[in-house]
Amino acid sequence: AQKVTQAQTEISVVEKEDVTLDCVYETRDTTYYLFWYKQPPSGELVFLIRRNSFDEQNEISGRYSWNFQKSTSSFNFTITASQVVDSAVYFCALNNGANNLFFGTGTRLTVIP
Amino acid sequence: DTEVTQTPKHLVMGMTNKKSLKCEQHMGHRAMYWYKQKAKKPPELMFVYSYEKLSINESVPSRFSPECPNSSLLNLHLHALQPEDSALYLCASSQDQSAGGGYNEQFFGPGTRLTVL
Numbered sequence: 001a002q003k004v005t006q007a008q009t010e011i012s013v014v015e016k017e018d019v020t021l022d023c024v025y026e027t028r029d030t031t032y033y034l035f036w037y038k039q040p041p042s043g044e045l046v047f048l049i050r051r052n053s054f055d056e057q058n059e060i061s062g063r064y065s066w067n068f069q070k071s072t073s074s075f076n077f078t079i080t081a082s083q084v085v086d087s088a089v090y091f092c093a094l095n096n097g098a099n100n101l102f103f104g105t106g107t108r109l110t111v112i113p
Numbered sequence: 114d115t116e117v118t119q120t121p122k123h124l125v126m127g128m129t130n131k132k133s134l135k136c137e138q139h140m141g142h143r144a145m146y147w148y149k150q151k152a153k154k155p156p157e158l159m160f161v162y163s164y165e166k167l168s169i170n171e172s173v174p175s176r177f178s179p180e181c182p183n184s185s186l187l188n189l190h191l192h193a194l195q196p197e198d199s200a201l202y203l204c205a206s207s208q209d210q211s212a213g214g215g216y217n218e219q220f221f222g223p224g225t226r227l228t229v230l
Contacts, residue, residue: 045221
């Protein structure tokens with residue numbers, strides 16, 4: 001069975017602070033992919049990153065960075081120097097190749113100006 | 114073109130109405146999805162179409178009827194809905210698992226906000 005846990009329900013930070021969103025997953029598959037999606041108030045889910053289970057290299061894209069650790073089954077997401085436009089709900093998700101995404105419950109991030 | 118479009122953006126309907134939600138993509142994706150999302154919850158998978166054939170139905174009530182008329186279009190026909198069906202309905206597409214694309218990201222449309230009175 002697949003399970004994705006995002007223990008942080010809501011986080012508030014002041015603009016320009018760094019913030020890390022946690023994601024812990026469970027799966028018995030050896031091959032899987034992990035994803036992060038952003039859902040702003042408009043409702044559309046925006047794809048941010050995909051990481052496969054064999055690639056534990058961290059990734060940085062501008063102010064965003066991701067830390068994947070198989071040893072702890074975690075795939076955490078850090079936003080550096082947060083901005084008001086980062087305010088959204090962020091979902092971590094897992095795909096085991098079966099045309100299906102298993103979503104976590106999401107973390108609502110509020111960046112206060 | 115990496116866009117998934119959905120119409121209408123908002124829909125209000127009575128419990129006796131029949132309406133349809135529409136979704137379109139032109140990325141050549143052969144897997145298309147319907148999700149239902151209630152407030153403050155993650156999206157819940159409803160249906161998956163693979164090469165225009167229904168491959169996953171997550172025990173959705175028959176008052177929701179999906180249709181995939183061609184590889185670019187996905188419809189969701191609604192009939193005799195209940196107030197608890199009010200939600201954001203999201204469409205998504207991706208490469209299909211059979212083409213080795215099952216691990217690929219899904220691209221989502223902006224959703225239809227449905228209110229059932």
